[in-house]
Amino acid sequence: MPRLLLLLIVLIFSHTAFTQVVYDRNEGADVTKYTFRLSLNDSSNVISGEATIDVTFSESPEKFKLDLIGSNGEYGMKINEVREGESAANWTFEEDEVIIYPSNGASTASFTICYSGIPERGLVIDKTKFGKRSFFGDNWPTLARHWLPCVDHPYDKAAVEFQIHTPAHYDVVATGKKIEESYITTGYKLTRYYEPAPVATKVMTIGVCEFASEVLGYVDNIEISAWVYPENRLEGFSDYAVAVEVMEYFIKNIGPYSYAKLANMQAKTQWGGLENAGTIAYRESSVTGKNEVEGLIAHEIAHQWFGNSASEDSWNHVWLSEGFATYFTILYLENKYGDATRRQELVKDRREIIEYYGKNPSSVVDYSITDAMNVLSTNTYQKGGWVLNMLRHKIGDEVFWNGIRRYYVTYRNDNAVTEDFQKIMEQVYGESLEEFFRQWVYTVGYPELRTSWKYKKGKVMLKTQQVQDHFTFDFPLEIGLVYGEEIQKQTITINSRSMEFELPADTEPDNVIFDPDVWMLFKEVK
CATH class of the missing domain: 2.60.40.1730 (tricorn interacting facor f3 domain)
Structure with a gap:
């Protein structure tokens, strides 16, 4: 299908079928x-x-x-x-x-x-x-x-x-x-x-049983506590204690917390964790005493800002909740453990996105879904998180964080859809992001890229070919020229099916790595 025609179809569909999980308001x-x-x-x-x-x-x-x-x-x-x-x-x-x-x-x-x-x-x-x-x-x-x-x-x-x-x-x-x-x-x-x-x-709750409870600490006068089964008292207090550190990170980097307290509760739940406002439920087996649930706790606490306070107005836009919680967990871990952890988490998520797409070709905002019970998927979690990772790389850290803070303060205790988030980020960035959101949020799939390279007379000669059959993506791609322990990085822009590039290089590199710092969602095809 010609690219222009496909873009028109995507635009028409995204604006006429605004919400498909129908609720009579x-x-x-x-x-x-x-x-x-x-x-x-x-x-x-x-x-x-x-x-x-x-x-x-x-x-x-x-x-x-x-x-x-x-x-x-x-x-x-x-x-x-x-x-x-x-x-x-x-x-x-x-x-x-x-x-x-x-x-x-x-x-x-x-x-x-x-x-x-x-x-x-x-x-x-x-x-x-x-x-x-x-x-x-x-x-x-x-x-x-x-x-x-x-x-x-x-x-x-x-x-x-x-x-x-x-x-x-x-x-x-x-x-x-x-x-x-x-x-x-x-x-x-x-x-x-x-x-x-x-x-x-969706995030109102009660917990009624025999609990052991402990105040873990205070952040901005917000009480943070653990509520666990008495039989798991010491293990649970230890495992959930990291909630104080997580809370400090999100308040500092996003904005004020909206609720009266933050209780972390061991519970019977159908989910691994459920981000109830101010009273998070974690699966019974989360308590081990081995402090293995830091990522889970960060995910559910991130929801207090995104999903709970700034909530999706339509179920089809649930990536504004789950994609955000997924990526803000990565941001927290990156801040604590370094960029290698960000890269490691995103490589894992990219594998899951590619595997999911092979069985479920669909977009992040999927208007074909008509039942709220079906809106959760690898697209709304991992791919939604990847959208934020690519957006951050495109507009830069300072603009990204300024946009996130403006989005939160604008829609705190309110509701938004993807178009609202896009508009806020465009205001802060100062340029249109229409192409970015169209490609990564509303379009099915990702680039599938076949690459090759050779060295000739002071230049690395690159060839790229997009082999996916439904859409031609337009995106920047970082190239790493490997010389022993050193990686020299340059960025190319891929916007056609087949392209050739010449990168200056004084000597032949040991290897060429595509996307060495893990900023772009694509599949390498042999």
Whole structure:
């Protein structure tokens, strides 16, 4: 296919199919606060809940909708009552949505949903690996609706308060700062946490089990703590202690932290780690006492800035969360251990990208995906991280970091899509980045490059050929002329299928290395 025609198709597709993971939004409505009152017990897995949702309206709505998975056999929630303020609300329940018809044209309203049932997902009610009963919120991406009436999409974030009634033997940690712990009746207690910063439901959580906890330290007056199973007390406190150092790095280099605390919690979770806002969950097996989870901890803490505070407005742009967390983990490790670690991590990620592409040819922003459960892939993690690595190399470290900081401060506690990030980086860089984002974010694949070289009369003669069949990439490529322990570097620009270059060289090099410092995503083809 001619390149110009393909570029036109990419442009048309990217602008007409803006979001393919469809969610029917409450237009003109903004949830400002959730208050979730939950009663948990040891006799059954039935939970009893009362959720109050405070809403601000910019226009008089005909209806307001909340997600909640209804009762269907053993699992799901039964609604017992819906109130608007102190009065009975006008409401219906259809296809796992609570549909409320507000009674007047007021600019604010408060709705309360009383419900009960057994959640099939979202709230994991299980035994820990040590056989102790536990309750863990595990909402990502759209599982909050299994146990919380809510707008279950990151576009509408809100402050949240959890009021958890439990048997007295449990310890409770949740999104926000603890504001109360009271033994209210014999054998039971109430624990309350409140987070004033707006949080998406995907990263709201609770953890209820027998914990050992320790304050690991403070950064900018933010308490950083570890919550682990008592049987793993010493190992867990040791493994999670690096969170203080990680927090210092990100606050210093990106900007202020948004949440009331940072708890690091050993948990039952379907993920290796889940970046819940201010209360991160790590898989049970993360605790070993061998301090092997520094990269995992850095990834989940990076999410507090990217994904949690600056959130994707559309699920198809989830690389703004996962790609960022992947690369900012590498940046943290590079800062601590040196550039060799950056190169090592990126070489590994590049291998995974190439292997994934062989089975799943798709782009970073993939508008063909229609289910939020399917948006995560090697593209959104590793390739998204590689996009940032190449962008950093293109515009330089100072401009890159200035752009990152401006992007964060602009979209802190807000939402963005890729076009928003691109615009911020263009403002700081002072030039268009349209071609860069089109190639690396919206186009399938990467350059597949066949190369050869020879030395002739003071020159290294290079030949390059792009052999991928769908697109011709335009990119800079660093060339390393190897002389023993020394590498002399020069940069060429590849923008055609077949190209020849002459590089000055006084003597014949021992070898020629393409991309010696690991800045470019491409596949070498023999």
